[in-house]
Amino acid sequence: MIFTLTNLLPPEEVTSIVNRLDPEDFIDGKLTAGWAAKRVKENTQLGSKVSYGNEIKEKLKQALIKHQKFQSAARPKTVHSMLISRYEAGMSYGAHVDNALMGNHLRSDLSFTIFLNSPKGYEGGELIIQEAEQDRAIKLEAGSVIVYPSSTLHRVAEVKTGVRLVAVGWVQSLFRDPAQREILYDLDRARRSIFKTSGKSQEFDWIAKSMSNLMRQWSDM
Structure with a gap:
């Protein structure tokens, strides 16, 4: 099941988060990719040692946990391994499936992408989820979230112009099926x-x- 959440945070809070993100604090995204995904991953991610990073991730995590639809549809046991990603023009992330187990052997049942900046700020950069009949392209407003099974093949289309800012993370559910x-x-x-x-x-x-x-x-x- 794929579902969306709108207005996870008020627009002013999303803007405040984006304004704190310094491009100089982002590092090569390949550092957190699996051995195969490294070959198709071209983006940057907020460094794990950046002081304000954990504060932003915790705010986003708590907003998810408090969201009634997220609780009802995902039934989270834990929300984990969140990353803040930045895609500049020419960057993309080729087709891949998320690792089944992540840090401390946490299972990935569901993946999510929180869109942090307006889709008007960049061309391209759609999240594309492969389905049986056709691919589903997703590009949401700032503050909106797409949640989808971690078992799917998915990719991020090349950003043509502008900058794409998102937070991505994973859910180990109380119900793996x-x-x-x-x-x-x-x-x-x-x-x-x-x-x-x-x-x-x-x-x-x-x-x-x-x-x-x-x-x-x-x-x-």
């Missing part, structure tokens, strides 16, 4: 809809009971 996550998400939407229109009805209780029992059965703890 994507079909189970989608069922739980649909049930959660149904119970919220029923509660909104009918309050805590018997139908609400039946769905809430089934959802809770499936979570007990499926949770990866």
Whole structure:
């Protein structure tokens, strides 16, 4: 399941983050790529020793964790390994699949891209996710997020002009099976809809009971 989140942070907070990003603090993105991905990765990333970097990443992480749709659809056990990437004209990231296990053996069930600057600020630079019938090209407004399975082949198209700024990261979910996550998400939407229109009805209780029992059965703890 692929889903988007809009307005993760207020526009003024996104602008504040972008204004703090000094191009001099970015290093070669190949340093965090796997042995095969190094051959197709052309970007820069905020250095891990930059003092303000962890503060920005924590702010973005907390915004994700507090987002109701993200909680419902991703069911995160942990959000991890976040990077802030910068693509200048001529840079791209060829087709690749994200590593299954990352630092401290954290599993990548879901990947996400938080767009930090306006799509009007650069030409090209779409995130392209390969699907069975056709590729899906994604380029969102600043402050918006795309979340997608880490198991997919995906790439970043070449930036033609301007600069593309994004934060990328990964989620280890409480439910590793994507079909189970989608069922739980649909049930959660149904119970919220029923509660909104009918309050805590018997139908609400039946769905809430089934959802809770499936979570007990499926949770990866």
